[in-house]
Amino acid sequence: MEDKNGFNRRNFLLASAGAGLMAMVPPGVRAGAWAAGSDAPEKKEVRIGFIPLTDCASVVMASVMKFDEKYGIKIIPSKEASWASVRDKLVNGELDAAHVLYGLIYGVHLGIGGPKKDMANLMTINNNGQGISLATQLKDKGVTDGPSLKKLVAASSAGTYTFAQTFPTGTHAMWLYYWLAANDINPMKDVKSIVVPPPQMIANVRVGAMHGFCVGEPWNQRGIVDKVSFSVASSQDVWTDHPEKIVGTTADWVAKNPNTARAVVAAVLEASRWIDASPQNRSKTAEVIAAKSYVNTDVEVIRGRMIGQYEDGLGKSWSDKNHMKFFNDGAVNYPYLSDGMWFLTQHKRWGLLATDPDYLKVAKEINRIDIYKQAAAAAGVALPKSDMRSHKLIDGTVWDGKDPKKYAAGFKVRA
């Protein structure tokens, strides 16, 4: 069958094979793709919400570069003002899918602090590229890193210092808490924690609403350029190649639109591959997303850290090979079960979950590996050997997804 874009299954598979990458996809997956019925997308127009951040790039570029047309859909990026609004619009169907915080989708699935609805993670959008910054005023008190921050916090009464993140169950809360705890500062007891939306972070630190914050780029770099804050850690320092944003939607939406879901993943995978293909492409991407309708800030503020040029605002600059990654030969995008479970272990650690969930079951419900594998086959993207991956985090602890309950209970600093 053929849709109006002249796209059919045979051409599609041939095109992928032509890319020379189909060989990397296990034959079983190739055969499994499009096994039954029509493969035409149920919806031609797909509204995908995003928040103004560098890592919305692959969703935006899938639309701007028309990778979506190749798969018979039209992605309409929809700029959103808050994560709570993204969540509500996913839950009530105003958005089809969204560029969204990994932990948020898990939080909604379990009903942490808000509505409970079965959710779906179609793919990981990016690794790395978030950061932890401190207000310039702390530098005057001799604070330039974790240990000196610990000294300052320990010398004051609990709650004297305030730290901001972007959503209670989100990724930035978890990177901030993890980093503070690795420096022996208890984020629940020693300091105060508040939420500030990413685009408002710099304005808030300028008026002294908090002493430090964790947010996605370009806002850490913006703070350095505006001389209101400096960098003490990047999220890749906390966990190199950590999962960050995902393409999230509801389980209902995937059930109703499985072909559309597959087309969205394939289109965003192609955009991800294109962005990571060369420094020129990254640079072009920075130019596109800097526009008012997307991130709305200076190109240079986005571009530097996107290609790994880091400075800390204290005089040090370096090249970071673990900068924000969108593709990395497909290693970024696979919805690893261990990645999903990690957020649950941290929700448990910090008291957002009162009891241990069935970690593996929840991750298997949310992470739609089935859809991802079909889309990866269509886009000619290699698959990893395992649903789990293993990393050593900043505090020396290894996370491999094997015993989440024990891992969650094993942290000394906790709620």
Add this chain to the structure above:
Amino acid sequence: MRMLRVLVIDELEARAGEICAGLALAGHQVAALLPTAADLTRRVEEIGPDVILIQTDAPSRDTLEHLAVINAAAPRPVVMFARRGDGPVMRKAFKAGVSAYVVDGLRRERLKPLIEVAIARFEEHQALKCERDDATQKLAERKTIDRAKGVLMKARGMDEEQAYAALRKLAMDRGQTLGRAAADVVEMAKVLL
């Protein structure tokens, strides 16, 4: 109907004025009117409203989410949809548990249902708070009773059962609750022992 102290967060002054007028007509107090403000956490703590009304597209919503997650006693924000004011969206939002109500155009007479939702939210949250206070109090009471039993066991050589019986008799004789009597015993012990 009780009077609510309402915090309105809206960056559009004219629209906010309409909401405030509607709230006043319905007999409620507007505790404060804030634009999408910096330092919202501190302001909410200072003002201590019963209900917060906020525009669905306001970035500050995430700040209020956090307050609700970390503090069960914080008011749950009531969200206003100014656009897309159609019934199905509203019903879906309700069913999904989104704290939302559709007000198309925010005309004053349309504020009534909004306020009703606000009251329902407030009552739900008061019930939660009472439940929590109740649980906290019961726990504290049990601790006091244990301490009073300890005093009696030590000072009068009673076993635990006898100490409990003595406390219960004391409470009945004086027409007090067990917790109150236990607290008196503990207080007296401080002076006498």
